[in-house]
Amino acid sequence: xxxxxINLGLAAFVVLFFVFMLAPILIVVLVSFTSAGYVSFxxxxxxxxxxxxxxxxxxxxxxxxxxxxxxxGATILSCLIGVPAAIFLARSRSAWAxxxxxxxxxxxSMPMIVIGxxxxxxxxxxxxxxxxxxxxxxxxxxxxxYIVRTVAGVYAGMPRSYEEAASILGANPLLTFWxxxxxxxxxxxxxxxxxxxxxxxxxxxxxxxFGSASTNTLPVVMLSYMENQFDPTIAALSTLQxxxxxxxxxxxxxxxxxxxxxxxx
Amino acid sequence: xxxxxxxxxxxxxRMRLLAPPFLALPAVLFLVVFFVMPLIDNGxxxxxxxxxxxxxxxxxxxxxxxxxxxxxxxxxxxxxGVTIISIIIGYPVAYFLVRKAGRFSxxxxxxxxxxxxxxxxxxxxxxQVLFARxxxxxxxxxxxxxxxxxPLRLTNSPEIAIAAxxxxxxxxxxxxxxxxxxxxxxxxxxxAKILGANRLRTFFExxxxxxxxxxxxxxxxxFMIANGSFVTLVLLGGGMQTLPLMIYQQFNTTRDFGxxxxxxxxxxxxxxxxxxxxxxxxxxxGT
Numbered sequence: 001x002x003x004x005x006i007n008l009g010l011a012a013f014v015v016l017f018f019v020f021m022l023a024p025i026l027i028v029v030l031v032s033f034t035s036a037g038y039v040s041f042x043x044x045x046x047x048x049x050x051x052x053x054x055x056x057x058x059x060x061x062x063x064x065x066x067x068x069x070x071x072x073g074a075t076i077l078s079c080l081i082g083v084p085a086a087i088f089l090a091r092s093r094s095a096w097a098x099x100x101x102x103x104x105x106x107x108x109s110m111p112m113i114v115i116g117x118x119x120x121x122x123x124x125x126x127x128x129x130x131x132x133x134x135x136x137x138x139x140x141x142x143x144x145x146y147i148v149r150t151v152a153g154v155y156a157g158m159p160r161s162y163e164e165a166a167s168i169l170g171a172n173p174l175l176t177f178w179x180x181x182x183x184x185x186x187x188x189x190x191x192x193x194x195x196x197x198x199x200x201x202x203x204x205x206x207x208x209x210f211g212s213a214s215t216n217t218l219p220v221v222m223l224s225y226m227e228n229q230f231d232p233t234i235a236a237l238s239t240l241q242x243x244x245x246x247x248x249x250x251x252x253x254x255x256x257x258x259x260x261x262x263x264x265x
Numbered sequence: 266x267x268x269x270x271x272x273x274x275x276x277x278x279r280m281r282l283l284a285p286p287f288l289a290l291p292a293v294l295f296l297v298v299f300f301v302m303p304l305i306d307n308g309x310x311x312x313x314x315x316x317x318x319x320x321x322x323x324x325x326x327x328x329x330x331x332x333x334x335x336x337x338x339x340x341x342x343x344x345x346g347v348t349i350i351s352i353i354i355g356y357p358v359a360y361f362l363v364r365k366a367g368r369f370s371x372x373x374x375x376x377x378x379x380x381x382x383x384x385x386x387x388x389x390x391x392x393q394v395l396f397a398r399x400x401x402x403x404x405x406x407x408x409x410x411x412x413x414x415x416p417l418r419l420t421n422s423p424e425i426a427i428a429a430x431x432x433x434x435x436x437x438x439x440x441x442x443x444x445x446x447x448x449x450x451x452x453x454x455x456x457a458k459i460l461g462a463n464r465l466r467t468f469f470e471x472x473x474x475x476x477x478x479x480x481x482x483x484x485x486x487x488f489m490i491a492n493g494s495f496v497t498l499v500l501l502g503g504g505m506q507t508l509p510l511m512i513y514q515q516f517n518t519t520r521d522f523g524x525x526x527x528x529x530x531x532x533x534x535x536x537x538x539x540x541x542x543x544x545x546x547x548x549x550x551g552t
Contacts, residue, residue: 021432021436023391023395024394027394028387039394040397085291088288088289097286100289103293104293106296118529198382205496226386235394238384242384249379
C-alpha cells in the first residue's frame with residue numbers, strides 16, 4: 001500500500017516534469033497561429049498571417065539562406081576530415097589515439113562564446129575576417145566532434161570480419177573501404193551529419209561575432225529582432241524550425257536508433 | 266572492439282586492417298589551426314597591454330577587484346545552482362524511466378530528446394510568452410482567478426532565467442543518470458531488502474551510492490554548458506552578471522578587447538577543469 005503511494009507520487013512528478021519541459025515549446029507553437037497583432041496567451045483566434053510575415057521580412061530570408069549554406073558546408077567539411085579520423089580512432093587502442101579522440105571532441109566542452117570571440121580576432125589576423133569562409137571554418141570546429149563521435153561509435157561496434165573477408169578475397173584497402181566499410185558506417189555518417197546540421201543551424205554564440213549584412217545567420221537575425229520587437233513572427237519561425245528538427249529526429253531514429261544516440265551522448 | 270582474441274592471435278592481419286594514423290591528420294591539423302591557435306592568440310591578447318608590453322594587470326583586477334570577483338562568483342553560483350536543481354529534478358525522472366516506465370520508456374526518451382532539438386531562441390521565447398504582460402501566467406492571475414488587479418512584470422527576473430537554463434539542461438542530467446541506473450544489478454537492491462532494509466534505506470544505501478557516477482557525469486556536463494551559456498541570459502537575464510554576458514558587453518559596448526580576452530581565459534580555465542574531471546570519471550569507469 002505504502003509502495004503504491006510512492007509509485008503514484010513518482011508518476012505524478014514525471015507528468016509534472018514533462019508539463020514543465022513541453023509548456024514553453026507548445027506555447028510558442030500555439031502563439032505562432034495567433035490572429036492577434038501582439039503576443040498573448042491564450043490566443044484570441046487562429047490565423048496563418050505570422051507565417052506569411054516571415055517571408056515579408058527580407059533579412060529573415062537572406063539569413064535563412066546563409067544558415068542553410070553554412071550548415072550544409074560545415075557538415076560536408078566535417079565529414080571530409082572527420083570520417084577518416086573516426087575510422088582510424090575507432091580501431092586503434094593506443095593511448096595516444098585516445099588522446100587524439102579527446103582532442104577532436106574537446107570543442108564540445110569549450111564555451112562557444114569564447115570560441116567565437118577568439119576566432120574573430122584570429123581569423124581577422126590571418127586575413128579571413130568576417131566572411132562566409134570564416135563562418136564555415138568556425139562552424140566546422142564545433143560540427144566536427146559530432147561526426148567523429150557518431151562515426152567512431154558505429155565503426156567500433158562493427159565486426160571486423162566483413163573487412164577481413166574482403167581483404168582475404170583480394171580487395172585492396174581502397175576497394176575494401178569503398179565497398180565494405182563505407183556502406184557499413186553510412187548510418188553513423190547520416191546521424192552525425194544531421195546532428196552537425198542542427199548544431200550549426202542553431203548556433204548563435206559563434207555566428208554572433210561574424211555578423212554582417214551578408215553573413216548574418218538566422219539565429220543572429222532572430223536575436224536582434226527579439227531585442228527590438230516582441231511579436232509572433234519569432235514564434236512562427238521557431239515553429240517552422242521545430243518541424244525541421246522533428247523530421248530530422250525521425251530520420252535519425254529510422255537509420256540509427258535514438259537509444260544508441262543517447263548512450264553515445 | 267568485441268574480438269580481442271583475433272588481435273592477439275593474428276597480429277599480421279591486424280596490421281593490414283588497422284587504419285593508418287595519417288587518416289586523423291587533416292582533422293587534427295584543422296583543429297590545431299582553427300581551434301587551438303585562436304585560443305592561444307586570445308591568451309596573448311589578454312597579457313599584452315595597450316602600449317604593446319607584457320601585463321598581468323587584467324588578471325590582477327579580475328581576481329582582486331570586488332566587482333569582477335562578484336561576476337566570477339555569480340557565474341559559478343548560477344552554474345552550480347542550475348546543476349543542483351537539475352540533479353534534484355532529474356534523478357526521480359531517470360529512476361522512473363529505468364525502473365517504472367516499462368512500455369512508456371520509448372515515449373519518455375522521445376519527450377526528453379525532442380526539446381534538445383528545438384532552437385535555443387524558441388525556448389527562450391516560450392519563457393517570455395509564459396511570463397509576458399499578456400502571457401499565460403498573468404492572464405491566470407489577473408483575469409481568470411482575479412488574484413491580482415494588474416499584471417506583474419515577471420520577465421527579466423533571475424528565477425525565470427534559472428528555470429529556462431534548467432529546462433535546457435535537465436535532459437542531459439536525466440540521460441546521464443538513466444544510463445548508470447540501467448547498469449545497476451537489481452539483485453543488489455533485492456538482497457538489501459531480503460536482509461531487512463526498508464525501501465528508503467535500500468535506496469539511500471544501495472541505489473544512490475551506485476548511481477553517483479551518473480550524477481557526476483551529468484553534473485559536470487550541465488555545469489560546463491551552464492557556465493558558457495549566454496543566449497538565455499541575454500534575453501531573460503534578470504540583472505545577473507556572468508562572464509559570458511560580460512564578454513558580450515565588452516565586445517559590444519565597452520570594446521575593451523583585452524579585458525574580454527582575459528575573461529574568456531578565466532571561462533576557459535573553468536571549462537578545462539570540468540573536462541579534466543570528466544576524463545577522470547570516464548577513465549575510472551573504464552577500469
